[in-house]
Amino acid sequence: MSSVPPGTPCWTDLATPDLAGARRFYPELFGWTERVAPQPEAGGYTTFLKDGRAVAGAGPPATADQVPIWSTYVATDDAGLVSTRVAEAGGQVLVAPFDVFDQGRMAVFADPAGAVFSAWQPMAHRGAEVFDVPGAMSWNELITPDPDGAKVFYELVFGWHPEEQSAEPVTYTGWRLGERVVAGMMPPLLADDFPDDLPAYWAVYFAVADAEATAARAAELGGTVLVPPRDIPQGRVAALRDPQGALFSIVTPPR
Template sequence: MDGVEPGTPCWTDLATPGLDDAKRFYPELFGWTGRVSDEPTAGGYTTFLKGGRAVAGVGPPAAPEQVPIWSTYVATDDADLAATRVEAAGGQVVVSPFDVFEQGRMAVLSDPAGAVFSVWQPMAMRGAELFNAPGSMCWNELVTPDPDRAKEFYALVFGWHPEEQQAGPVTYTGWRCGARIVAGMMPQLEPLPQDLPAYWTVYFAVEDADATAARAAELGGTILVPPRDNPAGRSAALRDPQGALFSITALR
């Protein structure tokens, strides 16, 4: 498989009923431009570009009652097998594997604690074309009340190996896939939002975390966790005007 290796986060997109608002908010925040799908049944799905390269997407929710959410997509060479492994490991298949036109094959899944993620088996569309640069995805992190169960689950589904390190009072877990740490996990430190029993959060790289957080608030978003330093850089947790959670990091 060309592009992102299997077991590695490869794409992110936002499902939101506020499609027009998202197409205003995020380009103003990150300097993105939008490319709307010409497929009549795509519901106006828009690929966000940074410097002409695909970095993320946005589209309407699958169901009217779905809360606005950013999704982490993990690359796979067999979406059907990944869904089978999820069920065998105690998770749920939220949306069974299906083809997205000629772009790829995907499924929406959840782990035993309710954290939702997707898998992407690429065809024409390989995933994001830019990572770890300002305005692009730079990290994916699971926040869960049951880290021990998560370690078993993701090992069975993706072959990830947990590597732990102390980050102050918290034990932080890096997920190793082959030679690389591809994502992270931290335990629930405070009550999670009611609409997120456990969740995967997407981090976007920025030049200046403080300025970007302030700009997000000016544009109608909310600062959930103000910018603070961590080993990777300086990060903040935000919500967009429709309530979708995402994070930003000024990388060291």
């Protein structure tokens, strides 16, 4: 199993109060199969597979009042060190590092603007086994009203260097780590029916072969198309919401 370099988004999972509903919706949408953790204390945590390879997960919410959400996990060699850096940079340690069976060590944080993200120190579970193919995670993007503050925070925490790009009508930022741009950032750009009280958050993009067809299928399955498919330099994208309210995005790369 390949390993994702430290400082790079490596995994995503869904916290949802309706795990059974998620197990119906997402396999129908993305062609996933599932593998359920056997441990009773795992609460039915489900690993979704695409062609037999792990691409994402889903489990029950950590607290009864947690909203349904897709989370971005960033790989690290030391979850404890990331926790220290988050606190020193003005963020919050929401869940201190802990072991997830023999799979890895994780922690949950919020940046100064409230965007929640996680760190993953791998053991048996190295992260997603495939990226950038239909049905797999393709991109992670911070949506925040405070891009300047985020630039300082994430450089201190992960060593990311911001690179601004022209993307009308807003300024888009790529996060560079070494030779790679590993994630992105932009201020909120809302459609008429997009939640206008949404705090800063990390968006997860899944690659699809046809953004129009996938958005239409999501609506047929009980989801909502928040931002219809549109073209950007990276491809054709759309923002969706699943039947339980979790936001996610899709992208069809340019042909």
